[in-house]
Amino acid sequence: MNYFELLGVPEHMELDLTVLSRHYLELQRRFHPDQFGNASERDRRQSVQQAAMINDAFQTLKHPMSRAEYLLEQRGVELKHEQQSFQDTHFLMQQMELREQLAEIAAAPEQTEALQQQLEQELSQQQQHLRSELSAAIAKQTAEADALAAATLRKLKFFDKLQQELEFIEQQRQD
């Protein structure tokens, strides 16, 4: 049983998060180890395993990036442990430029508020664009589209890192 089946949601990128959360909470209650206090050792152990799997499933499907990664993995496209380097020169040059802007902001957060706003906007636009590209590619269900989806997901990972660093700078400014 895969994570989508386990949580009773369709195997899509577009998920209704309220339904996902509701199913998760129901299952979590049903398989909570406390419900198995009087059960046999074997049933107790199974309930612990089941509860852990329900948790993993929810954490994986909740976020679009890990959901996409899981969907692709189900189709035999493994991204999680890949060590191959990414070599899209054009994309990486753009990443370099964004990193340089980020470094500029980190070095002088008080003087770069306009730049920061601009960068935030740019990051959110690019991520939005990549996310819809990713969803569209995954929906096609062809090997070719899956390869494109994998490439898009890799790009999103670079943006996710940038986003995290930008948020870290913002947090420090507020502290």
Next chain:
Amino acid sequence: MAYSSKVIDHYENPRNVGAFEKDDPTIATGMVGAPACGDVMRLQLKVNEQGIIEDARFKTYGCGSAIASSSLVTEWVKGKTLAQAQEIKNTDIAQELALPPVKIHCSILAEDAIKAAIADYQQKHGGQE
């Protein structure tokens, strides 16, 4: 994570940080990235008429091990021919810097950066070294 003293040395005093003009025909540029951690690495080689690497520059956004791996590589490639540079293995980098298993991918990134730069040079010069 405990970094080795060599990683810390390269991290605190990175060698050859910077950039060359990428459109200069004597300059080879290799850009590589690691999606899993978001690291981005640029390695540039200045190659003379004899095909020998005279100088190198790098810029890396990433963890200490990624910075150290690329810094080390800029030192190693100087004076080598492109063919010799092509022979540098990630395992040599990892060993020199005493990288732990979880950081081996940083040395792979540095090796791939050399290969990407050489490919860029060959493309610029019509496939010959």
